[in-house]
Amino acid sequence: MKPIIAPSILSADFANLAKDIEMINNSEADWFHVDVMDGVFVPNISFGFPVISAIHKHAKKPLDVHLMIADADKYLQKFAEVGAHNLTVHIEACTHLHRTIQGIKSLGMKAGVAINPHASVSLLENVIADLDVVLIMSVNPGFGGQKFIENTYTKIGALKELILQKNSKALIEIDGGVDLKNASKLIQAGADALVAGNTVFNSENPTQTISLLKAAGTV
Ligand code: DX5
Ligand code: ZN
Numbered sequence: 001m002k003p004i005i006a007p008s009i010l011s012a013d014f015a016n017l018a019k020d021i022e023m024i025n026n027s028e029a030d031w032f033h034v035d036v037m038d039g040v041f042v043p044n045i046s047f048g049f050p051v052i053s054a055i056h057k058h059a060k061k062p063l064d065v066h067l068m069i070a071d072a073d074k075y076l077q078k079f080a081e082v083g084a085h086n087l088t089v090h091i092e093a094c095t096h097l098h099r100t101i102q103g104i105k106s107l108g109m110k111a112g113v114a115i116n117p118h119a120s121v122s123l124l125e126n127v128i129a130d131l132d133v134v135l136i137m138s139v140n141p142g143f144g145g146q147k148f149i150e151n152t153y154t155k156i157g158a159l160k161e162l163i164l165q166k167n168s169k170a171l172i173e174i175d176g177g178v179d180l181k182n183a184s185k186l187i188q189a190g191a192d193a194l195v196a197g198n199t200v201f202n203s204e205n206p207t208q209t210i211s212l213l214k215a216a217g218t219v
Contacts, residue, residue, distance in 0.1 A: 003187050004171070005213045006033035006064050007206075008197030009055060010046060011144045017051075020201070021058040027210040031064040031086070033175070033195045038069040041093045042142035049082050056083030064133075064195075066114060066175065068141045069093065073100055080107040088112030088135050088173075091123055101130050112173070116141065117149050121159040128162055131170040133193070139176030144197040148177025153189045160190040180212055187217030 007029050012020035024032060034052055039045040056063055062085035069075070072089045073096075079087050087109045094100045097113065104111040112133030113124060117140060124134060136155050139146035156172060163170055173193035174186050183194055196213055203209040 001192075001217075002214055003183075003191065003217055004030040004173075004193035005210055006031040006173070006193055006195045007200045007210060008033040008035060008144060008175075008195050010035045011197035011201035013201075014047075017054065018058055020206075021055060023206055024210075025058075025060045027207045028214045029061065029210045031062050031193070032059050033197075034063050034065045034084075036065060036067050036069060037142060040070040041090065042068040044142045049078060052079075052082045052084070059083075062086065064088070064112075064173075064193075066112075066135065066195075067093075068114075073103065076100070076103050076107055080109055084109055086110040086112050086133055088114050088133060090114045090116070090141070091119060092116055098127060098130075101127055105130070114141075114175070115155075117151065121155055121162055124159075125162065125166070128166045128168045128170060131168060133171050133173050134159055134163075135173040135175050135195075137176055138174050138178070141176075145202075146177055148179070148182055153185065156186070156189040156191055178213075180209070180216075183213050183216035 037044045037046040064086045065084040066088045087104045101111045110132035114135035138152040171192040174191045175195040178194045178196045179199045
């Protein structure tokens with residue numbers, strides 16, 4: 001099966017967002033990956049609701065919103081209002097994760113949980129059956145353009161096993177350092193969705209790069 005490709009807006013040209021959104025609309029990409037950073041949970045600040053609303057207005061594909069923020073519960077409703085289709089929170093940032101997941105679903109969004117490179121997938125054992133997406137961070141969150149962490153492959157295998165064991169429908173999404181070299185190996189290991197920022201937006205032909213990522217796994 002062809003992977004879901006989610007170009008990360010974090011690497012787009014913020015002074016020409018409409019142009020980059022159009023490029024994604026007209027490409028083989030499936031989702032818009034939208035990174036929200038608060039300068040508390042991660043050492044960087046990205047953008048907030050007005051920008052997400054603007055993206056949503058032009059985007060013809062679902063918004064895959066990745067929250068790297070300390071207090072997600074406070075803003076779930078607001079993210080639903082600005083057009084989030086998938087809403088992913090970090091396990092490390094949510095004290096009452098079960099409640100947060102139910103909150104996301106009750107607002108009509110798909111629920112995702114992200115785990116940092118140090119965290120074991122076994123931490124998801126008790127919520128995996130409720131999840132639509134598990135996002136494995138393959139870099140430490142906060143910045144685009146970082147180096148891919150090789151241990152990710154082992155984690156994909158463990159997660160796949162957990163998903164099967166618990167009869168979960170969760171998709172496995174990989175975020176950070178995805179490129180044209182590791183994409184096929186990630187798909188073969190069991191990844192369903194690939195996020196790519198730097199690889200897409202710093203390439204000479206982003207539309208073609210998206211197509212090459214989409215073809216990963218079939219080659
Ligand atoms: C990092 C973000 C990623 C980032 C990926 O914290 O979650 O989505 O945009 O960027 P690349 O693909 O450049 O590693
Ligand atoms: Zn992300």
